[in-house]
Amino acid sequence: MERIQKGKMDRISALPDSLIGHILSFLPTKTAVSTSLLSRRWRYLWQHLQDFNFQLDQEDEDEDVDEDEDEQYDLSFMHFSAFVNGVLAQRRNRDIRKFRLSSSYTGEATFHERSFNYWSLAAIGPQLQDLNLSLYEPYSKDHFLWFPSSSVLRGIFSCTSLISLTLDGLICVNKISSVHLPALRTMRLSIYRVVPLDKIFSGCPILEDLYLQYKEINAPKIIFPNSLKRLEVHNCKSSTSREVEVEIDAPALEYLTFFLYIGLSQLTVNNLHNVKVADLDLREDDLDYIHMLLNALNRIKKLHLRSSIIECILGAPAFDFPEFSCLLHLELECFNPTLIINLLYKCPMLQVFKICNDGQIWIEPTGNSSSWTPPTCVPDCLASQLTKIEFKGYKGSKDELGFIAYILKSGIVLQTVTVNLDSLKNEKDKSKKKYNITKELCAIPRGSNMCRIEIKDSDIFPSG
Amino acid sequence: MELLCIRQWISGLLPTWLSAWCIKPVGGALVRQEPEYILLALMGSPLKKIMLCSSEKEIFSVEEQVMVQHSVIINNMIEDGSYNHEESKIPLDCVDSKTLKKVIDYCTHHTHHHNDNQEDLEAWDAQFLNVDSNGLYDLLMAANYLEIRNLLDLIYGTIKNMIKGKKIDEIRRIFNIKDHGFTPEEEEQNRKEYPHFY
Numbered sequence: 001m002e003r004i005q006k007g008k009m010d011r012i013s014a015l016p017d018s019l020i021g022h023i024l025s026f027l028p029t030k031t032a033v034s035t036s037l038l039s040r041r042w043r044y045l046w047q048h049l050q051d052f053n054f055q056l057d058q059e060d061e062d063e064d065v066d067e068d069e070d071e072q073y074d075l076s077f078m079h080f081s082a083f084v085n086g087v088l089a090q091r092r093n094r095d096i097r098k099f100r101l102s103s104s105y106t107g108e109a110t111f112h113e114r115s116f117n118y119w120s121l122a123a124i125g126p127q128l129q130d131l132n133l134s135l136y137e138p139y140s141k142d143h144f145l146w147f148p149s150s151s152v153l154r155g156i157f158s159c160t161s162l163i164s165l166t167l168d169g170l171i172c173v174n175k176i177s178s179v180h181l182p183a184l185r186t187m188r189l190s191i192y193r194v195v196p197l198d199k200i201f202s203g204c205p206i207l208e209d210l211y212l213q214y215k216e217i218n219a220p221k222i223i224f225p226n227s228l229k230r231l232e233v234h235n236c237k238s239s240t241s242r243e244v245e246v247e248i249d250a251p252a253l254e255y256l257t258f259f260l261y262i263g264l265s266q267l268t269v270n271n272l273h274n275v276k277v278a279d280l281d282l283r284e285d286d287l288d289y290i291h292m293l294l295n296a297l298n299r300i301k302k303l304h305l306r307s308s309i310i311e312c313i314l315g316a317p318a319f320d321f322p323e324f325s326c327l328l329h330l331e332l333e334c335f336n337p338t339l340i341i342n343l344l345y346k347c348p349m350l351q352v353f354k355i356c357n358d359g360q361i362w363i364e365p366t367g368n369s370s371s372w373t374p375p376t377c378v379p380d381c382l383a384s385q386l387t388k389i390e391f392k393g394y395k396g397s398k399d400e401l402g403f404i405a406y407i408l409k410s411g412i413v414l415q416t417v418t419v420n421l422d423s424l425k426n427e428k429d430k431s432k433k434k435y436n437i438t439k440e441l442c443a444i445p446r447g448s449n450m451c452r453i454e455i456k457d458s459d460i461f462p463s464g
Numbered sequence: 465m466e467l468l469c470i471r472q473w474i475s476g477l478l479p480t481w482l483s484a485w486c487i488k489p490v491g492g493a494l495v496r497q498e499p500e501y502i503l504l505a506l507m508g509s510p511l512k513k514i515m516l517c518s519s520e521k522e523i524f525s526v527e528e529q530v531m532v533q534h535s536v537i538i539n540n541m542i543e544d545g546s547y548n549h550e551e552s553k554i555p556l557d558c559v560d561s562k563t564l565k566k567v568i569d570y571c572t573h574h575t576h577h578h579n580d581n582q583e584d585l586e587a588w589d590a591q592f593l594n595v596d597s598n599g600l601y602d603l604l605m606a607a608n609y610l611e612i613r614n615l616l617d618l619i620y621g622t623i624k625n626m627i628k629g630k631k632i633d634e635i636r637r638i639f640n641i642k643d644h645g646f647t648p649e650e651e652e653q654n655r656k657e658y659p660h661f662y
Contacts, residue, residue, distance in 0.1 A: 010640045011601045012623070019608060022616075026624040034661050037632050037654050040645030 013041045017048065025051035025098070033087060047090055050127070051098035054087075054119075056080045077106045081115050088122050098130040099123035105135065105144040105170065117149045124155035129183075131156065134168040145192055147172050157181065157203065167191045179203025189213070190234075201225045208252075220265075221245040232257040248272065256297070258282070261308065264289050272296040281306035287316050295322045302329040307358075310334045321346045328352065335393070337372045337403045344379035351385050357393035358423070372399050374406040382410050392420040396437045405444045414448040420456040514542070515553035516568070518561040523553060526568050527575075534571040536611035558609055563602040566595075570615055593622055632662050 012020070024032040024045065029052045036043045056077065080103065101119060105112050116135070123131060135146055148156075148171065156165070157179045164186040167173070171191040176199060184204045190213035194200070197219050201207070207225045213234040221244065224231060228250045234257075243265040251271040257279040264282075267289040275297050284290055290312060297303070303324065310333060313319045319342075327347045332340065335357035344350065389407060394400055408417065419441060424430045438455050512528045531538045541547045541554060556564060570592060577585065593600065600619065607615040627635055636644065644651065655662050 009598075010642065011598065012639045013641060015601070015604070019604065023620055023623050023627070026620050027628055031628055034632070034658070035627070035635075037658065037661055038635060038644065039641050 013039065017045060020045050021048050024049055028053045028055055029087060030055070030083070033083075047092045049091065050093045050096055051130075052087070052096060052123075053098075053100040054080070054084050054102070055100075056103040077103070077112070081111075084115075084119060088119070095125045095127035096123045097127050099128065100130075100132040100134075102132075102134040102136070104137065105146075109144055112144070113146055116146055117152050120148065120152045121155060124152075124159055126161055128159055128161055130164045131159075131162060132164075132166040132168075133171065134166070135170040136168075137170070145170050145172050147174065150175075150177075157200070167194075176200070182206070185209060187211070193218075195219070197222055219244065221247070223247045224250060226250050226252075226271075228253050230255040234259045235261050256280075258293075259306075260284070267292060269293055269296040273299045275300055277302040279304040279306070281308045282312065283308040284312055287312065287319065291320075291322075298322045298324055299326050300324060301326055303327060304331040304333075306333045310336075310339070314339060323348075325349065330354070331356065333358070335391075335400065335403075337399060340403075341375050341379065344381055345377075348380040349385055350381035352388045352390075353386060354390040355392065357391075357395075372402055374402070378410045382407065383412055385413065386411055387413055387415045388418075389414065389416070390418040390420070393423040394419045394421060394437070395423060396433060396440070401440060404441065408444045408446045408451065408453075410447055411451065412447045414446070414451040416452050416454060418454040418456055422456070422458050425458075514538075514547065516564060517553045517555045518559055518564045519557045520561045522561040522564075524561075524564055524568055526572070530568075530571050530575045533575055534610075534612045534614070536613070538610065556606075556609070559606045560602065563599070563606045566592075566599070566603060567606050567610065567612070567615070571612065574614070589618055593618065 012023075015023075020042075024035065027035075029049070032046045032049060036046055084101075099119075101116070103112075103116075116133070120131075120133065153173065153176050156162075157176050158181070160180065160182055162181055163183050165181070165184060166186075166188040168188065168190045169192070173191065173194045173196070176196050179196075179200050179202070181204045184207055186209040187200075187204065187207060188211040190211065192215065194214065195218055198221070201223065202225075204225060205227065207227050209230040210225070210228055211232045211234075213236070215236045224247065226249050229252050231248070231250070231253060232255075243263040245266040245268075246260075246264060247268040249268070249270040251274060253272060254274055254276045256272070256275050256277070259279075259281040261281075261283045264284055264286070269292060273296075278297055278300055280293070280303075282290060282293075290309060314334075314336060319339075321343055324347045327350055329352040330343070330347060330350055331354040332343075333356050335355055340355070344353075389411070391400075391404065404417070404419070408414070411417075419437075421434050421437065424433055427433060434455075434457060441453055441455070513525045514528045514531060516524045516526060516531070518524065528542065532542055533539075538554065547554060559567070573588060573592075574585075577588070593603075595603070600622070603615070604619045604623075607619060626638055630638070635641070646654070
């Protein structure tokens with residue numbers, strides 16, 4: 001919505017310098033510097049910036065299209081480099097408070113490496129609070145990794161004012177002499193390789209928010225800091241690392257996302273009773289570890305179990321879930337009615353339940369007749385708490401229909417049942433199938449008067 | 465030393481979840497807070513009111529808790545005891561009545577609805593900022609004076625969106641920058657050197 005001033009005053013230019021400075025700090029630096037073209041008043045205001053956000057946008061440069069593609073991109077980094085150097089040279093404030101650099105590699109390796117090193121050194125200072133260095137996949141796919149120089153690493157990892165650190169992409173941190181980050185609360189490491197994890201963790205006494213994504217981990221053991229409130233671990237599925245030992249003891253932890261596809265040589269979990277929300281995916285042959293993890297999380301309020309961990313659980317003849325006495329919201333990435341019912345028995349307070357059957361787990365086809373018989377004993381949550389159910393990836397099989405019928409019949413306090421038919425979009429006769437499914441579902445007798453069935457289909461309702 | 469013992473004793477009286485953190489929201493941020501103040505706050509009446517006086521000498525009565533949670537300035541005034549509940553009012557000479565009313569509206573809504581889901585709050589904020597330009601700047605100055613962090617960030621976000629992605633001519637038009645003050649030669653030079661900005 002465009003706001004054009006009805007009055008004749010130029011109020012924004014009349015704001016005090018400090019407020020204009022704040023406005024500029026919210027803009028990408030390129031835009032902030034361009035405000036110097038607005039008027040005499042604005043000409044030098046950007047120079048008082050202490051927050052910088054440099055982004056190399058490859059679409060931005062309208063260079064000669066005739067030039068060789070590699071050269072074209074190389075030119076764009078040179079322009080970008082000249083801009084960054086120019087801004088850093090003309091800044092009035094020695095101390096930088098926030099520094100964000102997002103670039104790709106586009107040609108000359110040494111030039112890039114030196115540029116990134118010098119810019120990082122310029123950013124490191126007594127007032128640096130937020131550092132974000134992101135080096136992403138280049139268009140040309142040349143192999144390039146930035147190994148920050150030792151003075152850069154020393155500067156970053158002993159910056160006593162640093163509150164938030166993000167390192168992302170084609171960066172390698174092999175060796176750090178010491179880590180002293182007494183003010184660091186947030187750390188995001190999603191870089192190519194980071195070796196001294198334990199040294200980093202032990203140097204961050206008040207770390208609250210940790211996001212770790214890695215392909216290779218060379219550390220045999222990872223001990224996560226015990227000050228954490230939020231932990232997100234993503235291990236790439238293509239990882240070829242050997243097994244790792246993991247220890248989590250974090251009494252303040254509230255949010256846990258744990259995706260681990262390499263095996264665990266050992267898992268120790270303690271004090272996870274405050275975790276409210278967990279999202280888990282483990283490829284782990286040893287079910288004891290899965291048991292241990294779920295047991296430790298038994299006070300959880302919202303749980304999301306993804307395909308790999310469910311596949312492991314299904315591998316066991318009868319997996320014994322712990323009692324989740326506080327669980328209100330459950331999401332499962334599979335459809336297996338026996339498993340689901342077993343789990344529902346252990347969740348007496350469950351209010352919202354979502355199934356996402358995207359076909360990742362292969363279930364034995366059961367032909368035309370249903371092989372699942374509804375249990376005689378109705379789970380507590382179904383009889384008294386469950387109000388909302390969502391089923392994504394519904395295909396209309398006999399098992400699925402039988403399950404939904406059972407839920408609708410026994411769900412006495414159900415309010416909404418949403419069935420998402422998007423998985424049928426590639427099947428022939430899909431309109432007819434969808435019509436039949438809708439008819440079938442609406443015909444099922446419902447145990448709850450308030451229950452509404454919602455059919456979601458992005459073909460008919462594109463907004464989903 | 466004595467104060468430390470007293471504080472530890474008071475911490476012992478508080479429920480664990482509260483004393484463990486001893487934090488409270490101030491100006492939209494969370495600040496570590498001494499336990500004795502928390503105890504006093506718990507014992508005190510949440511409906512205690514304070515008086516704010518606009519530049520037009522109009523008095524507004526607001527729940528103390530609401531203003532203390534959002535405005536760092538008001539929180540400091542109340543904490544260091546310079547505000548006497550029985551007789552004084554807080555004079556805000558740089559904020560006019562219309563703006564003060566809006567500010568109070570914002571703080572009150574956010575205190576009472578802080579448990580709402582994100583989308584609802586954002587929708588309310590968008591509606592709240594549906595004011596004319598002059599109103600927006602008045603709000604900005606008031607939020608800056610009272611140091612209300614989340615209102616400031618909200619307004620900065622709005623203004624930033626008015627600038628980002630726009631050409632210089634367009635920005636000048638939107639903000640009514642009629643006289644850019646450059647000499648004709650300077651302006652021409654700028655346009656030649658950075659044509660993609662215009």
